[in-house]
Amino acid sequence: CKIQIYKFNVMMTNTTRLCETKPIVTVNGLFPGPTLFVKEGDTVLIKVVNQIQSNMTIHWHGIRQIRTGWSDGPAFITQCPIQPGQSYVYNFTITEQRGTLWWHAHIGWMRSTVHGAVVIVPKQGVPYPFPTPDKEIEIILGEWWKSDVEEMIENALKIGIGPDISDSYTINGLTGPVSSCSSPQEGFNWVVENGKKYMLRIVNAALNEELFFKIANHKLTIVEVDATYVKPFQTETIFITPGQTMNAILDADLGTGNYLMAASPFMEEVHVPIDNRTATATLQYSGTNPSEPIKLTDIPAQNDTSVATSFVDSLKSLNSQEYPARVPLNIDHSLLFTIGFGINPCANCVTGSELLANFNNISFIKPEISLLNAHFFNISGVFSDDFPGNPLNPYDYTGTSQPRNLRTMQGTRLYRLAYNSTVQLVLQDTGMISPENHPIHLHGFNFFVVGKGLGNYNPDNDPNNFNLVDPVERNTIGVPTGGWVAIRFRADNPGVWFMHCHLEVHTTWGLEMAFVVDNGKGPKESILPPPQDLPTC
Ligand code: C2O
Numbered sequence: 135c136k137i138q139i140y141k142f143n144v145m146m147t148n149t150t151r152l153c154e155t156k157p158i159v160t161v162n163g164l165f166p167g168p169t170l171f172v173k174e175g176d177t178v179l180i181k182v183v184n185q186i187q188s189n190m191t192i193h194w195h196g197i198r199q200i201r202t203g204w205s206d207g208p209a210f211i212t213q214c215p216i217q218p219g220q221s222y223v224y225n226f227t228i229t230e231q232r233g234t235l236w237w238h239a240h241i242g243w244m245r246s247t248v249h250g251a252v253v254i255v256p257k258q259g260v261p262y263p264f265p266t267p268d269k270e271i272e273i274i275l276g277e278w279w280k281s282d283v284e285e286m287i288e289n290a291l292k293i294g295i296g297p298d299i300s301d302s303y304t305i306n307g308l309t310g311p312v313s314s315c316s317s318p319q320e321g322f323n324w325v326v327e328n329g330k331k332y333m334l335r336i337v338n339a340a341l342n343e344e345l346f347f348k349i350a351n352h353k354l355t356i357v358e359v360d361a362t363y364v365k366p367f368q369t370e371t372i373f374i375t376p377g378q379t380m381n382a383i384l385d386a387d388l389g390t391g392n393y394l395m396a397a398s399p400f401m402e403e404v405h406v407p408i409d410n411r412t413a414t415a416t417l418q419y420s421g422t423n424p425s426e427p428i429k430l431t432d433i434p435a436q437n438d439t440s441v442a443t444s445f446v447d448s449l450k451s452l453n454s455q456e457y458p459a460r461v462p463l464n465i466d467h468s469l470l471f472t473i474g475f476g477i478n479p480c481a482n483c484v485t486g487s488e489l490l491a492n493f494n495n496i497s498f499i500k501p502e503i504s505l506l507n508a509h510f511f512n513i514s515g516v517f518s519d520d521f522p523g524n525p526l527n528p529y530d531y532t533g534t535s536q537p538r539n540l541r542t543m544q545g546t547r548l549y550r551l552a553y554n555s556t557v558q559l560v561l562q563d564t565g566m567i568s569p570e571n572h573p574i575h576l577h578g579f580n581f582f583v584v585g586k587g588l589g590n591y592n593p594d595n596d597p598n599n600f601n602l603v604d605p606v607e608r609n610t611i612g613v614p615t616g617g618w619v620a621i622r623f624r625a626d627n628p629g630v631w632f633m634h635c636h637l638e639v640h641t642t643w644g645l646e647m648a649f650v651v652d653n654g655k656g657p658k659e660s661i662l663p664p665p666q667d668l669p670t671c
Pocket residue numbers: 193195208238240377575577632634636
């Protein structure tokens with residue numbers, strides 16, 4: 135095991151997409167940002183230097199951060215932001231994880247351009263549990279706005295409505311061919327050699343859309359999601375929510391030609407006109423004339439639920455002798471959180487009302503100092519640990535919307551878990567207002583997705599159908615529209631851990647909460663002391 139050292143200079147960089155140039159926040163001038171290449175067991179030190187005019191932080195999405203919550207990164211949850219001109223060294227060890235994860239800014243909407251892949255290779259001498267690929271490549275899916283994203287979301291909040299949808303999706307930072315400008319832009323071009331086996335390390339870094347991804351005439355074998363191995367299965371189309379990552383094997387065996395790669399959105403009901411462009415790229419066999427026509431493929435319709443569902447249902451933990459699925463069987467905390475929206479009166483917004491999103495009718499308010507600081511130093515008045523407490527309007531979920539469900543309370547309420555206790559959490563979407571899946575992401579843990587269904591969760595029957603043998607293990611799960619998922623995890627990581635929807639617009643509206651894991655039983659079961667350079671608020 136080694137110490138890996140990286141330097142991330144956070145800077146403004148002029149970038150041209152869709153025929154227009156604008157300054158964007160980047161790491162080291164790159165969009166997408168640099169990939170971290172590390173090995174399981176390595177300690178990673180990343181010095182982040184803030185050279186821009188605004189506060190920022192970086193989150194290492196999916197890294198367990200055992201006892202190192204100070205390096206997790208969400209602003210005002212585990213740290214105060216890094217202020218302009220300041221720097222902070224994120225310092226963590228990769229424990230029992232290998233695969234693809236990613237990093238992204240975790241403040242405002244900065245992650246739209248500040249993100250990159252994290253590649254974790256297995257320990258020396260430990261093979262992949264599938265035939266070793268000859269080569270690997272990162273495929274990062276994202277979104278591009280012509281306007282300034284921070285301004286856009288601020289304006290949207292002022293008016294009390296949703297922000298504009300993006301102008302295009304991106305594959306490795308590129309939208310695909312645009313020829314209407316003086317310096318025409320091309321899409322990402324991936325050159326492969328015939329006869330070689332490739333591993334694609336796919337990240338959905340988009341802000342607000344679940345995506346389909348497909349390569350013409352080629353099948354993909356999924357071998358890993360969110361840095362956990364799965365039972366390999368073949369598919370034509372990948373379905374991936376914001377926050378999720380995935381490794382897929384591609385056999386480049388068609389000899390020659392140019393083939394289309396495409397990323398396009400999934401949304402169950404078309405409630406807003408989604409007119410942003412599908413991102414396109416090309417897979418090119420080496421030796422092929424680039425001007426040879428590209429072999430095209432159709433991509434699933436925006437509302438093709440069956441493709442999305444059958445992909446999700448195919449995911450199972452590998453659950454081998456080397457990589458057993460350690461699903462908690464006895465449950466200490468059995469929780470049910472509803473996911474909903476409210477429309478609250480609002481003094482400062484133009485329309486007089488604002489949209490709020492919530493778990494259990496509590497819309498999260500970010501504190502002014504970090505929750506982890508408040509927890510570690512016992513600073514009172516920053517949060518309460520009584521989530522959901524006694525909301526004014528407890529959610530009455532009877533399948534039909536009740537007027538009072540549309541009023542939500544706001545607060546900074548956490549749920550306390552004893553160290554090493556086991557949790558079952560049912561996430562129940564109420565399907566109100568927004569006909570979208572919610573990709574819920576939990577920091578600090580992986581969880582097993584033991585069950586899922588449409589309609590209301592039934593505590594008497596549904597547990598009988600839970601998969602406690604080989605459920606997929608991950609850190610981000612799409613809760614189906616008007617349905618539920620049940621997840622299980624062991625609270626074996628002391629600290630304060632954020633949980634939120636990875637659709638940035640829903641996060642902005644407060645679809646967030648946090649767990650505090652602590653039983654006050656000494657150093658092994660509690661967090662390490664804060665590093666000296668931890669930013670202050
Ligand atoms: Cu990928 Cu809290 O985020």
